[in-house]
Amino acid sequence: MIKNYLTIAIRNLLKYRLFSLVNVLGLTIGMTCCFLIYLYVDDELSYDRHYENSDRIYRVNCKYYLPKDAGSEEYAAIGPGPAVVLSKDFPEIESVARIRLTPNRLIEKRLTGEKFYENIAFADSSFFNLFDFTFAHGTSSLNEPFQIVVSKSMAKKYFGRTDVVGELLWLPSDSARYKIMGVLEETSKNSHLKFDFLASLSSLRAQRVGLGTWWSFSFQTYVLLKPNAEVSTLSEKIQWMSKKYIPTQETQSGYRQEYSLTALKDIHLKSNLRTEFSANGDFSTVSILSLIGLIILVLACVNFMNLSTARALLRAKEVGLRKVVGAARSQLILQFLAESLWLSVLALGLAIVASEVALPYLNVFTDKHLELQIFGNVKLMVVTVAM
Numbered sequence: 001m002i003k004n005y006l007t008i009a010i011r012n013l014l015k016y017r018l019f020s021l022v023n024v025l026g027l028t029i030g031m032t033c034c035f036l037i038y039l040y041v042d043d044e045l046s047y048d049r050h051y052e053n054s055d056r057i058y059r060v061n062c063k064y065y066l067p068k069d070a071g072s073e074e075y076a077a078i079g080p081g082p083a084v085v086l087s088k089d090f091p092e093i094e095s096v097a098r099i100r101l102t103p104n105r106l107i108e109k110r111l112t113g114e115k116f117y118e119n120i121a122f123a124d125s126s127f128f129n130l131f132d133f134t135f136a137h138g139t140s141s142l143n144e145p146f147q148i149v150v151s152k153s154m155a156k157k158y159f160g161r162t163d164v165v166g167e168l169l170w171l172p173s174d175s176a177r178y179k180i181m182g183v184l185e186e187t188s189k190n191s192h193l194k195f196d197f198l199a200s201l202s203s204l205r206a207q208r209v210g211l212g213t214w215w216s217f218s219f220q221t222y223v224l225l226k227p228n229a230e231v232s233t234l235s236e237k238i239q240w241m242s243k244k245y246i247p248t249q250e251t252q253s254g255y256r257q258e259y260s261l262t263a264l265k266d267i268h269l270k271s272n273l274r275t276e277f278s279a280n281g282d283f284s285t286v287s288i289l290s291l292i293g294l295i296i297l298v299l300a301c302v303n304f305m306n307l308s309t310a311r312a313l314l315r316a317k318e319v320g321l322r323k324v325v326g327a328a329r330s331q332l333i334l335q336f337l338a339e340s341l342w343l344s345v346l347a348l349g350l351a352i353v354a355s356e357v358a359l360p361y362l363n364v365f366t367d368k369h370l371e372l373q374i375f376g377n378v379k380l381m382v383v384t385v386a387m
Helices: 002-015 017-045 082-089 152-159 202-206 231-238 247-253 264-270 283-314 316-324 329-366 378-386
Strands: 057-065 072-075 093-108 115-123 135-138 147-151 168-171 176-184 197-200 220-225 256-263
Touching: 017 264, 017 283, 017 329, 057 264, 082 093, 082 220, 147 152, 152 176, 176 202, 197 202, 231 256, 256 264, 264 283
Parallel strands: 115 197, 147 176
Antiparallel strands: 057 072, 057 220, 057 256, 093 115, 093 168, 093 220, 135 176, 147 197, 168 176
């Protein structure tokens, strides 16, 4: 019976070629757009969610009030000084880590003498207590000055291999050699923390960079809260902590500092402050794209139903003849459903192919590395079946 339905459905699709082509193309274009939009939106929403403690990690921001009510500026980075206070005075906080990105540091390639400008981040030794990165070689030790961990790609670039633990990296701009303590697996693309070199923060102190000031807005500071800690309570407590520790400086300068917390998962899409660690996305854009994808799919379905309804009038004689020879109503329904199913399956297959063809261009346009892996992605499988 099912074989008969499918056979007749294929015959009808071949008989009405123009109708079939228009319907399949309409569905294919709609599904392709939905696939591409879904991949982009899902990638944007997945930022910073792969860390084990991502639910308990928050970034400390600073709102900087200018003298005489001349306005304010909001920074994603704060001075290095508050980190000591945060770890000492607030029992809700389990661990604190600072990281500072310094662009265009000169590194010399030992084998050839070539020199390159690289972006190097400096972080506390506690950084890896908050953010779990995978090491290909070595450890996460950043306890001493002039220690550094590098990514696999940078290890290959400067030494021609990945197992470079114990090697020295020469930075002419710092007049120092950094000892490589570990080699990172390539960092996740879906993280706002992107770096290829991470050196110990104590290296800056050794270079006479002050780490006690509250006024240098260049250190991203993250806190790991204890389980069941009240975020709202902590936010209130740290809001005006500068009044306690630098009251004289604020009074004399007229500048004031107000601190706040941003959840790690909200940084990429919901934070657009000065001195962000890297370029962020925009939640409004993601929401609009999601709505557009839904509208495109609905329009494709409406178009499909309208064309099918219009053709049904042309097949009235066929339906009448089937009834005369004894076809039941349920059989007729199954027949038309079989034809619609064939069209949908064909359109879905073409949409998958079209998406694979379009993905490289989308990746170039968005600077991403999106992949259409239907069978390796449960959410994408659900979306595919739903369409």
